[in-house]
Amino acid sequence: MHLALHGSCDPAFAPVRAAFAANFERFPELGAAVCVAVRGRVVVDLWAGFRDAARTAPWGGDTIVNVFSATKGAVALCAHALAERGALDLDAPVAAFWPEFAAAGKGHVRVAQLLDHSAGLPALRAEPPEGALYDWQAMTSALAAEEPFWEPGARHGYHAVTFGFLVGEVIRRARGRRVGAFLREAVAGPLGLDLHIGVGAEHDARIAEVPPMIAMVAGPGAGGPGGAFAASLRDPTSLTALAFTRPRDLVAPGFVNTARARRAEIPALNGHANARALARMYGALANGGALSDGGARVLSPQAIEAALAERSRGIDAVLLAESRFSLGFMLPSALRPFGRGPRTFGHPGAGGALGFADPDAGLGFGYTPNQTLASGEGGDPRWPALIDAVYACL
Structure with a gap:
C-alpha cells in the first residue's frame, strides 16, 4: 500500500522525510507524526497513517495522541515556570507547600527531589481502591501518608506514575x-501548543486510538529496559511492579482510550499532544525560552540551564538499569538514547513518544506514534533513523 505523507518539510531536511516514511515499512507503524524545530523555526512537520486500529480514520494535521511519560517534561516545565515566578522554591521542603506530606518522616524531602526521582516515593505499598488513578485526592493523600522506599536523596528510581x-x-x-x-496558562497558551493534561470531550474526535503494545525485541529484554526489569515486573511484590501496576487501574486493557482516562489529570502519563507541540515546546527551551515566530518567553536562559543540569545518575532502583535525570527531565543514556549534544534533555513516553531539546543545536524534536512498541535498552527502534537524519541535516 502506498503511504500518503502529509505536512511540510524543508528541502534541506528531506532525509528526515525519507526516514519517517521508511519507518512505516520497517516497523508495524500505524499512525504517527514527527516535527523538528531549528533555531525556533519549524523545518519538518509531517504525519501519516491512521489514528484507529481499523485503519479507517486517517491521521490528520490536528490529530493528538496520549504521549504517556513524555507528559513529564511538560509537568517539569510547569514547575520551573512557577519557580521563576517566585511562587515555588525548588530547594524548599515539599511540606512548606503541602504540610500533610511531612508524615512518615518526609518533612525534609525537597521539591527538587520529587523532580529528580530521588524522593523515594515511586510507588504505593498498599493497593488503593479501584478508580484511585482518576481520583486526585485519593492519590495525593496516599502519597502524603506513604513512607519512602529509601532515604530520600540517597539514590534514585523512576517515579513512573507518582511523579505527576x-x-x-x-x-x-x-x-x-x-x-x-x-500548563494552559504558562506553557501551552504562550507557545500556542496543542498540549493537554486532562483533555475535554470536544477533542475526542481527533484523538488517536492507542492499540495494545507490540513487543519488538526477543530475549530477556523483551517488554522493558532489560532482563532484570522484565523479571522484576513479573514479580508483583517487587518495587518495579508496584511502580508500574499500582493502582490496578493502570493494567485495565485499553484504559488510555477511555473517556475517563482522557478527562482525568494523570500528569505522569496522560498528556495528549502532537509532535508539533513537543517540538515547539522543546524548540523554545533550546533557544532561550522563546520561539522565533513570536509568543512569550516561558523560561529564562538561566532557568533552562538549571533545569537541564544532571541531578541523578546510576542504577535506577525501579528500572534496574542506568538512568539519568535533571530536575524533571530525562537525560540521554544507553537505556534511552536520544539527541546527540552533551546538553540534550527531554522525555520519552512508553512505546515511542519522544520530545527533546538540544540547546547547542537550537533543536526541538517531537515524535508521536499511536502504535506503542515495547523495547529494551537502546530505546524505541523507530527513533535512531529519525534522529540521525535530523542531525545529518543540521
Missing part, C-alpha cells in the same frame, strides 16, 4: 490551580 501526582500537587498548592490549568 507529587509534582502536580506541589504546583496546585503553590499556585492554587491544577497542573492542567497551569
Whole structure:
C-alpha cells in the first residue's frame, strides 16, 4: 500500500522525510507524526497513517495522541515556570507547600527531589481502591501518608506514575490551580501548543486510538529496559511492579482510550499532544525560552540551564538499569538514547513518544506514534533513523 505523507518539510531536511516514511515499512507503524524545530523555526512537520486500529480514520494535521511519560517534561516545565515566578522554591521542603506530606518522616524531602526521582516515593505499598488513578485526592493523600522506599536523596528510581501526582500537587498548592490549568496558562497558551493534561470531550474526535503494545525485541529484554526489569515486573511484590501496576487501574486493557482516562489529570502519563507541540515546546527551551515566530518567553536562559543540569545518575532502583535525570527531565543514556549534544534533555513516553531539546543545536524534536512498541535498552527502534537524519541535516 502506498503511504500518503502529509505536512511540510524543508528541502534541506528531506532525509528526515525519507526516514519517517521508511519507518512505516520497517516497523508495524500505524499512525504517527514527527516535527523538528531549528533555531525556533519549524523545518519538518509531517504525519501519516491512521489514528484507529481499523485503519479507517486517517491521521490528520490536528490529530493528538496520549504521549504517556513524555507528559513529564511538560509537568517539569510547569514547575520551573512557577519557580521563576517566585511562587515555588525548588530547594524548599515539599511540606512548606503541602504540610500533610511531612508524615512518615518526609518533612525534609525537597521539591527538587520529587523532580529528580530521588524522593523515594515511586510507588504505593498498599493497593488503593479501584478508580484511585482518576481520583486526585485519593492519590495525593496516599502519597502524603506513604513512607519512602529509601532515604530520600540517597539514590534514585523512576517515579513512573507518582511523579505527576507529587509534582502536580506541589504546583496546585503553590499556585492554587491544577497542573492542567497551569500548563494552559504558562506553557501551552504562550507557545500556542496543542498540549493537554486532562483533555475535554470536544477533542475526542481527533484523538488517536492507542492499540495494545507490540513487543519488538526477543530475549530477556523483551517488554522493558532489560532482563532484570522484565523479571522484576513479573514479580508483583517487587518495587518495579508496584511502580508500574499500582493502582490496578493502570493494567485495565485499553484504559488510555477511555473517556475517563482522557478527562482525568494523570500528569505522569496522560498528556495528549502532537509532535508539533513537543517540538515547539522543546524548540523554545533550546533557544532561550522563546520561539522565533513570536509568543512569550516561558523560561529564562538561566532557568533552562538549571533545569537541564544532571541531578541523578546510576542504577535506577525501579528500572534496574542506568538512568539519568535533571530536575524533571530525562537525560540521554544507553537505556534511552536520544539527541546527540552533551546538553540534550527531554522525555520519552512508553512505546515511542519522544520530545527533546538540544540547546547547542537550537533543536526541538517531537515524535508521536499511536502504535506503542515495547523495547529494551537502546530505546524505541523507530527513533535512531529519525534522529540521525535530523542531525545529518543540521
